[in-house]
Amino acid sequence: MNDRRLQELALAVIDTEAAAISGLRQEIEQPSFTAACRLMLGCKGRVVVTGMGKSGHIAGKIAATLASTGTPAFFVHPGEASHGDLGMITTSDVVLALSNSGETTEIVTILPIIKRLNVPLIAMTGNPQSTLSLAATANINVSVVKEACPLGLAPTASTTAALAMGDALAVALLETRGFTEEDFARSHPGGSLGRRLLLLIDDLMHTGDAIPRVGIDTPLTDALMEMTRKGLGMTAVVDAQDRLAGVFTDGDLRRTIDHRIDLHKAIVKDVMTADCKTVHPGMLAAEALQIMETTKINALPVINDYNELVGALNMHDLLRAGVV
Numbered sequence: 001m002n003d004r005r006l007q008e009l010a011l012a013v014i015d016t017e018a019a020a021i022s023g024l025r026q027e028i029e030q031p032s033f034t035a036a037c038r039l040m041l042g043c044k045g046r047v048v049v050t051g052m053g054k055s056g057h058i059a060g061k062i063a064a065t066l067a068s069t070g071t072p073a074f075f076v077h078p079g080e081a082s083h084g085d086l087g088m089i090t091t092s093d094v095v096l097a098l099s100n101s102g103e104t105t106e107i108v109t110i111l112p113i114i115k116r117l118n119v120p121l122i123a124m125t126g127n128p129q130s131t132l133s134l135a136a137t138a139n140i141n142v143s144v145v146k147e148a149c150p151l152g153l154a155p156t157a158s159t160t161a162a163l164a165m166g167d168a169l170a171v172a173l174l175e176t177r178g179f180t181e182e183d184f185a186r187s188h189p190g191g192s193l194g195r196r197l198l199l200l201i202d203d204l205m206h207t208g209d210a211i212p213r214v215g216i217d218t219p220l221t222d223a224l225m226e227m228t229r230k231g232l233g234m235t236a237v238v239d240a241q242d243r244l245a246g247v248f249t250d251g252d253l254r255r256t257i258d259h260r261i262d263l264h265k266a267i268v269k270d271v272m273t274a275d276c277k278t279v280h281p282g283m284l285a286a287e288a289l290q291i292m293e294t295t296k297i298n299a300l301p302v303i304n305d306y307n308e309l310v311g312a313l314n315m316h317d318l319l320r321a322g323v324v
Contacts, residue, residue: 016146017157021161021164023161027140032138039138043071049096055104066173076089102132103131125141142158201281202311203285216267232314234250236309236312242309243308244301247301278301
């Protein structure tokens with residue numbers, strides 16, 4: 001088998017699964033989809049997602065996606081459900097059950113218990129006339145014309161379709177709930193996304209005596225000493241009222257040398273950058289990062305609404321915090 005044949009086989013899989021996902025459009029336009037959304041939106045407890053085998057893997061992912069986008073959810077293995085885990089389901093919950101055939105023994109076995117609890121049941125199946133589909137409060141049809149597996153045996157296109165439908169449900173609920181980036185970050189505080197969306201400049205900036213700061217009439221040599229002591233690659237230049245007048249950075253030093261200015265005689269206000277970039281307390285650290293990357297600078301003074309210097313931070317602070 002040559003390389004081109006391997007590519008052709010792989011492309012056939014992509015085409016088959018793409019067609020399976022495309023076919024879901026007509027199912028989303030059916031009342032059963034919106035009925036499922038309404039049941040989950042009205043849920044006072046949690047969405048309990050279940051499935052067996054490959055459908056179980058997809059069910060686990062759907063539960064995780066729902067939970068991270070504002071719909072409390074968890075996965076229950078249907079085999080374990082018959083041996084005690086049904087106790088996890090309360091009358092305030094909604095059950096979402098996945099089975100391509102709709103006849104999975106482990107799920108069919110627990111249907112009477114779900115009905116006895118009077119818990120709404122959403123089914124996601126490939127057979128609208130199956131036992132699971134007919135027992136459901138709302139059934140979403142995720143049937144596919146064929147599997148990507150040439151033997152028609154391994155769940156491939158069918159699991160892809162179920163996964164895509166799960167994402168469609170999760171995002172529809174997310175938008176309806178008004179779920180925001182900040183909400184998402186609160187459920188992902190340990191990840192880089194959480195740090196980017198929650199960490200404020202206030203949490204990172206140097207304050208008080210740690211701020212590199214000199215007056216506008218300070219000799220350049222003293223300003224360089226301040227930069228060295230504070231180690232941020234710049235010093236803020238302030239007036240008598242501690243209002244920011246400009247900054248002097250490593251880049252300004254290089255330009256000063258290029259212009260053959262006598263470093264021992266220069267005053268910092270004559271060689272500083274007056275129209276400098278600044279940030280304010282309360283801004284996201286990610287916003288400071290964007291400014292630094294866009295303008296190709298490595299440090300920023302932090303000022304308040306009165307242009308008074310209140311802090312400073314540089315790229316290393318963002319790197320240490322995991323914002324970059």
